[in-house]
Amino acid sequence: MDTRLNGIHHITLCPGGAQEDVDFFTRVLGQRLVKQTVLMDGSIPVYHFYYGNADADPGSILTCFPYSRRPGRRGTGQIGVTSFSVPVGSTPFWADHFDRYRVCHSGIQERFGARSIRVTHPAGLELEVVENPGDPRRPWTTPEISADVAIRGFFGATMSMRDIEEQEIFLIHALRFRKVGVEGAYHRYEIPNGGPDRTIEPLALHRLGAPLAHPRHVAHHRVHGLGWCVDVDRDLAPRALLHHRPIVGGYRARRQRGPSISGARAGSAARAPAGTSGGS
Secondary structure, eight states: OOOOOOEEEEEEEEOSOHHHHHHIIIIISOOEEEEEEEOOSSSSOOEEEEEEOTTOOTTTEEEEOOOOSSBOOOOBSEEEEEEEEEOTTOHHHHHHHHHHTTOOBOOSEEETTEEEEEEEOTTSOEEEEEEOTTOOOOOOOOSSSOTTTSOOEEEEEEEEOSOHHHHHHIIIIISOOEEEEEETTEEEEEOTTOOTTOEEEEEOTTTTTOOBOOSOSSOBTEEEEEEEEESSGGGGHHHHHHHTOOEEEETTEEEEEEEOTTSOEEEEEEEOOTTOOOOO
16 A cells, blocks of 8 residues: 555644633644634534644644543543644744743753754643754744744654554554654654654653543543545545545545554545635
8 A cells, every 4th residue: 555645634632721722822832723613523512723824734734622521531542742843943932932921841852853842731732842944834923923933834743652563563554654763762753755744753651551541532631633634535545444434524625534553543634625625
């Protein structure tokens, strides 16, 4: 099976309050609020927010269901950290910016030769900004966040799991990722010839004794799932056989959902023709 994955299409989070979520992503992270709609899948109306860069590119869209009715549980078998791409040399700005907003952050760290800062969403979700050279995507800017430091889109994601070996088999042989390194508990994989949002890092820190994540996919302070980007609908067909999930419509995409070997929820999304959009 050829890989037709181009990178990450979107990532969906389940934070708590709607207003604190909008404030965090638009003011603290400086993201564009691309769209506001309502989750159509259930009996309880839930906001569905779409954030992204200036062009709302696939690979920049983070969507959120502000939902606090059911608590989630952190553990293995889930995406633990969502990573954003920022220009090289911008992490000192982000450290100062996070301090001004009094949000909890890690300070400047380094992993695989790149500087990063991990920051905590008000709902407890973990995100990070990672310096990434040569990212050409057009950022959204604010009065406080200029283009020379602003977020370009996703850099990647970190999954938490007990068994790195099984997940590696899935990433390399089923999805055709390439392993590019190991640093401490982090194992890094990239999509060959992918874009700047091509990185996945399964993290082995929880492999000894951590609880499994709660099986609810829509639950407070959890990552709901990640969608890979493919070019056209026909590229979803092999994934549908792999995941046993139907192909459905959505915002500027056709998508197909399913879990990975680790249990972390993932799927594929095809780019829709320019100028088209769907529902929630």
